[in-house]
Amino acid sequence: MVTTFSPERLAKQLREDGFCVIPNMADQALLGKTRACVEKALAEYDEELREKTRAPGSLIDSNFYPELADLIGNPLALETLGQMGLEDIKFWKAVIISKPPGGPRLYWHQDCIMWGDPRAYSDCAPMIFLMYYLEDTRRENGCLRLLARSHTYRHVLHDMGEAHTKDVNRMDNPEDPRFLDYPNEVDVPVKAGDLVVGDARMFHATHENASTEQRTVITIWFHPFFSDLQEDTQSWIHAAMRQQHETWSADALAKIAPLIPNYQGDVPPMELTRTPDERLPRQSA
Numbered sequence: 001m002v003t004t005f006s007p008e009r010l011a012k013q014l015r016e017d018g019f020c021v022i023p024n025m026a027d028q029a030l031l032g033k034t035r036a037c038v039e040k041a042l043a044e045y046d047e048e049l050r051e052k053t054r055a056p057g058s059l060i061d062s063n064f065y066p067e068l069a070d071l072i073g074n075p076l077a078l079e080t081l082g083q084m085g086l087e088d089i090k091f092w093k094a095v096i097i098s099k100p101p102g103g104p105r106l107y108w109h110q111d112c113i114m115w116g117d118p119r120a121y122s123d124c125a126p127m128i129f130l131m132y133y134l135e136d137t138r139r140e141n142g143c144l145r146l147l148a149r150s151h152t153y154r155h156v157l158h159d160m161g162e163a164h165t166k167d168v169n170r171m172d173n174p175e176d177p178r179f180l181d182y183p184n185e186v187d188v189p190v191k192a193g194d195l196v197v198g199d200a201r202m203f204h205a206t207h208e209n210a211s212t213e214q215r216t217v218i219t220i221w222f223h224p225f226f227s228d229l230q231e232d233t234q235s236w237i238h239a240a241m242r243q244q245h246e247t248w249s250a251d252a253l254a255k256i257a258p259l260i261p262n263y264q265g266d267v268p269p270m271e272l273t274r275t276p277d278e279r280l281p282r283q284s285a
């Protein structure tokens, strides 16, 4: 596959803006395999669950879907992340987020769960997402939108509630300000198979899916420079990843072997901290 991007430029954009898009990271075979897994997962996702996750569409963790191992361990993406200077990357989980036709907007949120770790206040992201869209996306079918650089400063959205609570997932209050537009937001339309890499601390959301087709993303959570995280953070990622994927076969785990966290210390797992403290500056530098 021919790639025409500069890893240095992508790394700079990820560090400064909080995201970058890497074209053509999943080929048709990988997309086809992933789509088959998504259809199986959605067939098991009933109406009651759909109601609980109205805003995102679905939230299906990788726990029972070892078929996702090929995408998670995608060698082309891992090689490219390495070229971007991201090392010692460990995996937590992947999530299938499928927005049906007519599905509403996803609320603004940031996903960092380790704001107690000093790394969260550095220019080295403690947690990043890899988003693979299985269809071409555009505003009309619910593409990603984001607030570039919002990983670097405190935003009003930080005080509007934590990500993925039951009420906002159910969309109990459609007037919740997290569903509004914000100044300087940017749309990120992509082709199926492109890869959006983002800093988990950055605010992001989606448009509604006003098309007649479903729109699916597989979000994969990675932790670069794992050994440099605080020990309780490493301990939590180690335990969470292993507990969530304990039913995966040896074959599936082999596909993600270099990504499996391995914390050998005895520090108990961190408490989740989803909101930054005063160490995050009020204004963008």
Ligand SMILES: O=C(O)CCC(=O)C(=O)O
Binding pocket: 056, 095, 097, 106, 111, 142, 143, 144, 204, 205, 206, 217, 219
């Ligand atoms: O559905 C999308 O496009 C975005 C998913 C998302 O925000 C997330 O995985 O945190």
